[in-house]
Amino acid sequence: MKADKTRSPGPLLFFDTGVGGLSVLREAKKLLPNAPIVYAADYAGMPYGMKSEDELSTRIPLLLGRLVERYNPMLVTIACNTASTVALDVVRSVLDISVVGTVPAVKPASQMTKTGVIGLLGTQATIRQPYVDRLATEFAPTKQLLRFGAPDLVHAAEAKLRGETPDQKIIDAAVAGLIRQRHGNDIDTVILACTHFPLVQEELQKSFVRDIQFIDGSQGIARRIAHLTAEIKWPEAPENGVFVTTGSLAELKRYRKTLNGFGLTELEVL
Structure with a gap:
């Protein structure tokens, strides 16, 4: 299902445990350079790879529900292989917007x-x-x-x-x-x-x-995002992106230069 072109274009929401999803965002920005971005990192839950399926299938939908409520995104991308392989179906069942997953290529x-x-x-x-x-x-x-x-x-x-x-x-x-x-x-x-x-x-x-x-899978994911939002009229110039963490803002200081390079200049805590 393509995004609704009649609504005001909300941001694209990217979700990962940390900054790994920037590899996906990098490719998406090549195709959609002016799309507003919210990038969410679940640092409080890292590492996902060592957690049980039950933990993840409960935690991830709850977090994404809160993020969607706060930021009203146009589309959600789970930019994390572990989260996608465990919780993608559950997330799609509880959210009423398009959700793009990340699976091994x-x-x-x-x-x-x-x-x-x-x-x-x-x-x-x-x-x-x-x-x-x-x-x-x-x-x-x-x-x-x-x-x-x-x-x-x-x-x-x-x-x-x-x-x-x-x-x-x-x-x-x-x-x-x-x-x-x-x-x-x-x-x-x-x-x-x-x-x-x-x-x-x-x-x-x-x-x-x-x-x-x-x-x-980053290039394929970017193409999928572009396809789902093909009829959306994005802003004429890029806006400041938001980086939101479940951890502490103090921990993000060391990433500030990298995040700025992706246009993620606004830092927030969920």
């Missing part, structure tokens, strides 16, 4: 690979989801899909966006977790199944001993 990876061996890096919660099994069965039945849970990459990405150097041991451990598996040395394509992970793609490539094709 298994289909395009299966079309890209030449060796037939694909690596998938995600959080522990994402890689164990039956949803990923269904994607593999439907889109990559003849491929080898090697999964590895690398939740510490989230912290490496967060550190990078604070202006720090990511811990190379974290990067190397994630890569080793893939290549040490059977057929791991034949991996030529890696799915980054957490929106934080594209932020450290350069560091991951350096840790591999050969060139790797990396794929994530």
Whole structure:
């Protein structure tokens, strides 16, 4: 369902545990540079990847309900693979606006690979989801899909966006977790199944001993958002974006330069 063009264009709401969803916002802003933005980070609930499905399927809809009530967005994007694979259906059932999810890019990876061996890096919660099994069965039945849970990459990405150097041991451990598996040395394509992970793609490539094709869902998500809002007349110039956190504002000081670069100049607490 496309957004209602008769209503005043509310903001696009992006939701993640932290700043990983900026990898999705980056692509969306290329297509919709003047769309008003609210970016919500559930720092009080981080890390999602180590929480149970029951916890997440309760927490996420409640938070998004509060966010929708406060900001009246045109559309919601769950810019988090873990949240999407666990709670997307529940969120869609309780919100009366369009909700775009983020899922592992298994289909395009299966079309890209030449060796037939694909690596998938995600959080522990994402890689164990039956949803990923269904994607593999439907889109990559003849491929080898090697999964590895690398939740510490989230912290490496967060550190990078604070202006720090990511811990190379974290990067190397994630890569080793893939290549040490059977057929791991034949991996030529890696799915980054957490929106934080594209932020450290350069560091991951350096840790591999050969060139790797990396794929994530951010461009496809951006195209979906643009399609759903195709009839909306956005402002003629970009407005100040809002970054809202469930944590403390003090913790955001180290991210201020990065957030400003995305036009997220207004900081608020939920």
